[in-house]
Amino acid sequence: MEKHEEHTSHVHRDDEGDKLGMWLFIFTELLLFGMLFLMYAVYRYKNPVAFQLGGEELDVFIGTFNTVILLISSATVAMSITAIQRGNKKQALILLGITLFIAVLFLVNKYFEWGAKIEYGFYPGSNLLHELGHGTTLFFGLYYVMSGIHALHILIGIGLFIYVVHQIRREKIHSTDYVWLENTGLYWHLVDLIWIFLFPLFYLIH
Amino acid sequence: MSEEKQHISSYTSHILVLGALLVLTAASVAVTSLEMGKYNTLVAMLIAGTKAGIVLTWFMHLKFDNKIFAIFTVAVIVLFLLVLYVTFFDYSYR
Amino acid sequence: MSETITSKHVSFLEHKGKYKGLLGWILSTDHKRVGLLYLYTMLVFFSIAAILGLLMKIQLIAPGYTIMGPQTYNSMFTVHGIIMIFIIVVPGLPAVFGNFFLPIMIGAKDVAFPKLNLASWWIYIIGILVVLSSQFVGGWPDTGWTFYAPYSFRTPTNVLPALFGAFILGFSSILTGINFVVTIHRMRAPGMTWFRMPLFPWTLYATAWIQILATPVIGITLLLTVMERVLGVGVFDPTLGGDPILYQHLFWIYSHPAVYIMILPGMGAISEILPVFSRKRIYGYKAIVLSSLAIAFVGYFVWGHHMFTSGMSGRALYAFSFLTFIVAIPSAIKVFNWVATMHKGSLNFQTPFYWAVSFIFVFMIGGFSGLTLGSLATNVHVHDTHFVVAHFHFIVFGGTGYSFMAALHYWYPKMFGRMYDRGWANTGWAVFFGGFLTLYLPMFGLGMQGMPRRYYDYLPEFHTGNIISSLGAILMIVGAIIVIVNLVRSARYGEKTSEKNPWGGKTLEWETDTPPTLENWEDLPTVEERPYEYK
Known part of the structure; x- marks a missing residue:
């Protein structure tokens, strides 16, 4: 999002401003997901039983597994910032490598999870959902929309991490100029933050 | 920095x-x-809220950064909760 | 873009960067050029949408088929609305004057993220192209600019590109908002404390927050409507369990604050102009600042007043009606301050002043009719009638349009280094103002009598009002043509001026060269007092 530019004739560098910009972007994202949570709240309020039954169809193990690895990846990003601040390029790259691996793993899990659900007949417009009625249709509609948009953010995050790794290798990000890494980290924590709420709301309904 | x-x-x-x-x-x-x-x-949301708070405070560095970030973040969350609350004026009494 | 170091006193219009000609504009990260790019784009689309509006008024000059049938009429008001709202009024003053003057007024050399700024213009253009592509394939959308569910995913017309285009335009708006907040937080000149900041930047600040916090709401709503249409996920579709009223909630959670995105910067521009042409300090500087922030905040919680007849719960109706009355207070504070500023001032009757004063006039009519709509009992009677159309145009066209014109005539010499023909400008204003009132005032009456909106036809008893209104539309368009032709012509042939401060303003933009140089300042200015200190 934030670009650091050697712009026109004066060089304007303001890391604090760049971070503020990133936070503002995060607020935008929070409101975007917030509205999805609002829809979830409304429809769950109107269809409590169907939502509970829908939740029982989801695999708690995969959900928990994805939660755990996403939390670990958040920690590795945070640690990579520490590594860069200490000037330890190699450690930073290793930590970011782990993060990237986890991001991909998360999507692979999601692929199999969705694949199994679709094969079973849970997808928008399917006959099965039609038979199970409105509440279940809404539950799975929201499930696909919300986890889908979340997965899209993971995908964007992967792109950002590849760019950051590249920049660290080229010494463009180093111990005195690492706001790109910090902002990418903030973005990644946001992705984690959303998942922290998606997980109990879809997988752990009781 | x-x-x-x-x-x-x-x-x-x-x-x-x-x-x-x-x-x-x-x-x-x-x-x-x-x-x-x-x-x-309620318990599930309390736990999730605590986790979110931890992520915001330490991983996202709000504890150590300029206080204005933390203030904005809280304000945005409050705004969202108020919107949610006002929406339920409709759904709770329909 | 590595532009070489500027030689002194070359205006941004003549500055030679890395690229020449048109490329030098559409690839320039200079905030002033970006602002003008928005201005030119809006000019083109305003003309198109205004012609659509005129065609609708000609259709309504007599009952029955005049020049178009019902399907064409439905498409006309849809496209008129989409262009006017999403392409013109929402970006409106922030994108044009905010980009051009925000950095100058707070004493900065550019916005915080110049590349991002240029990118938002490009995103804006891409969004426009996507919206317009709906015109060429599968028939014009006919949902109205509100895209209400469930019709927006039932209509056979090609509403998808319009939805998706509006979604893209939202990104442009968000990025502009982020840019402005960071610019104001981080780049104020030495001595420019928060409460020494002029009022236009203040209103931009409030607006930028709404852009950041409300636009994602419409983004996700439009995206879900797209998904509903393509995949049938069911979230808004009553046959699948969805609640179409929830669509209205989400739509207005954005679109009501969006009205304040449209109007707040206009209020800021008026607050700049009135002290200058009254030669007096603005009355109640802090009250205006705080009321701007209050409008931005309270404006979040009044969305339900668009939905009084939709079938919401009774409790919600009372709550939204009450909140709507609350939000009128800060607007009224502003009007009071403006009038008090002019009181006993040494008034200088120039074109910007005429536009500013007529702004207050039409804005008050719009505001009071808004209270009529905000109270439950009257709303039920006039909901979805021409009364709403009149109210809406008094606020959005009267509010944003007049303040836009006031701002344009005020800052014109600074932007182009040329002066427009004052005689023609005043004539154009007078014709426009007369046409505007003739066009929209009868609509209040028509609405009270019960003429619904969005129909190509009407009962014979509404004929008189419609004839007056349609004639007013023609008069207003004539006025608009005079104003626009005068401005466009003068940009090329107008009398050259390099006078720094033609109006005697007290804010920083009047201390730069006319037109400003590439980076506005050789040395950043230092600010020692509050703005508008007329002795």
């Missing part, structure tokens, strides 16, 4: 934070099997 004193979190602190988050996750899964009626959701 350039030459100003920038707070550097240690690896240990990050690991501790991660540990806390994992414990809370386990707790969240564990309490699901308890029968608490409508309080199940």
